[in-house]
Amino acid sequence: MQYPHAQLEIIVKLENPLPLRLPKDTSDAAMVGRMRLLLSTSCLLTLLIDPEAMGQQDVLSRLAFLAYTLQSLLLYVLAQKSVLARSKTVCWLDVGWFALIVYATGGGSSFYYLFFFFAILTASFSYGFEEGARFTLASCALFAVTSLFAQNEVELSRVLLRATFLLALGYMIAHWGGMAMAQRARLALLHKVSQLSNPRFGMDRTTSSVLEHTRQFYRASSTILLMRDNNSEHWSLRAASQANADRTIQANNLNDAAAAPLLAFGPQQIVLLTRPLLWLRRRLRLRGYDTERQRWAMLPDAAGVTIAELLDARSLISVPLPLRRGAGRLYVVSQRHDFSRSDALFLVQIAAQAFPVIENIELLDRMASEAVLRERERIARDLHDTTIQPYIGLRHGLSAIRLKASSSNPLNQDLDNLLNMTTQVVHDLRHYAKRLRNDSPELREPELLVALRRQAAQVRQFYDVHIAVDTLGELDVSDRLSAEVFQIVNEGMSNICKHTTARHGFIELACKAGQLTVRIENECLGPPVLDFMPNSIAERAAALGGVARVQRGQHNNTAVQIVIPV
DSSP states (O other): OOOOOOOOEEOOOOOOOOOSSOOOOOOHHHHHHHHHHHHHHHHHHHHHHGGGOOOOOOHHOOOOOOHHHHHHHHHHHHHHHHHHHHHHHHHHHHHHHHHHHHHHGGGOGGGGGGGGHHHHHHHHHHHOHHHHHHHHHHHHHHHHHHHSSSSSSHHHHHHHHHHHHHHHHHHHHHHHHHHHHHHHHHHHHHHHHHOOGGGGHHHHHHHHHHHHHHHHHHTTTTTEEEEEEEESEEEEEEEEGGGGGTOOOOOEEEOHHHGGGGGOTTOOEEEEEOOEEEEEEOEEEEEETTTTTTTTEEEHHHHHHHHHHHHSSEEEEEEEEEOOSSSEEEEEEESSSSOOOHHHHHHHHHHHHHHHHHHHHHHHHHHHHHHHHHHHHHEEEEEEIIIIHHHHHHHHHHHHHHSOOOOOOHHHHHHHHHHHHHHHHHHHHHHHHHHSSSSSSGGSSSSHHHHHHHHHHHHHHOOEEEEEEEESOOOHHHHHHHHHHHHHHHHHHHHHHHHHHOOOOEEEEEEEETEEEEEEEEEOSSSOOOOOOOHHHHHHHHHTTEEEEOOOOOOGGGEEEEEEOO
């Protein structure tokens, strides 16, 4: 099937990052709207059916119930359309209406103060502990004020008892709501970490992403990873901070003496350092978690003072890494706020989830590199035995024939040309075998770029289509991802040669912000056709977690753009 001369753009998107603070489902807002409407309607019906049960009766109370019912109906209709689904303003309106209802129905003697719990519940389980605590304090204050300014006299003890009950139970609700929000955020982070632990990203990219997402979750100043393989003499150190948030973090090698301050704790010890306010003085408090007794215990401050000064930390968490073939520790450092014990124990779960997979990725990369090295050595030996030696024999034979020929032989020039040609071929083959066997400076160029230029040269030789290959910056991609990218670009070159009349093309590769961008362009004389999709490229893009789109390129060119995570 012939492809039309159309522009082609393929974008392999990054996996949509799961936010650490998950949004509430709109069904929750609809449920809250139904319950609000149920409460207001039941109160209004009670007012009509049994007015004596409502306590104090006047025009203000009737208008308050009627207006709140109408507002609840309006909010319910808007919630069905996802309008004001998670607005804090609605919760504050509820608190205001409840204060007015309590004031209109007797102040401190009104049993409608229980309605405040509806607003506290909604705020706590929608926005977390801090918002729940604010609504609790506001509800207590409004209840006390309405009790003081109500027309009837109420016992002060009853007001204090109800306000204390509202404060205590509201605080518990806010605490549980905050825990629910924290659990959702933690599940989201663990899900994100499991998505990042993908072998095709490579160890450096995966480790950098895990450290950065952990730093963002804890709102920390930095995350520090110190690890060493059993067969290595040096420790590798990686540190993620705001300064390198969008870059792959390269490891720095440390000897035992340089790594000693970060290894001051026990190999299996979980450590939490905080600086709470005590007698208006900031004192350091260092705790360690005993995994056998499952409880926290105080540790000597000396090690904590050293590590706090070294990392300039107000608070930090340090946990061991569950590595099978090595050892290491993970630090989360904050310069602004203190961490809690639950934060420290959750960091253990993050390490248990991510770093065994990272260790496997490192092992796979090492095995792949060793396999490539062995394959190069085998190809070099085969090249020497099966190709170079026959050419050397051919050159010796030609040299012998040239020596036998007389000076007046008309074939001398042809024999000299053949002899020079075989000499050059032997030289090129030996040079190529040496490149395969040794890591010469010429091999420092990315293999993906070398392979694409070689393929472009073949396209020029066989199809007379000139395709230039260029890069912007350095390419930092793993071998597995390079193989996938090569197949997609090779398919794009094939489409240019077979399905277009273009004589010139251009390929550009660039790494930026954790993404590899590959752009393939070819000249297009006719107008672009956008109503088609190349199946082979679209399938390869989908296999990498992306999609394919067709758009118009610059200067009416056909353009294939691939963006993939590295």
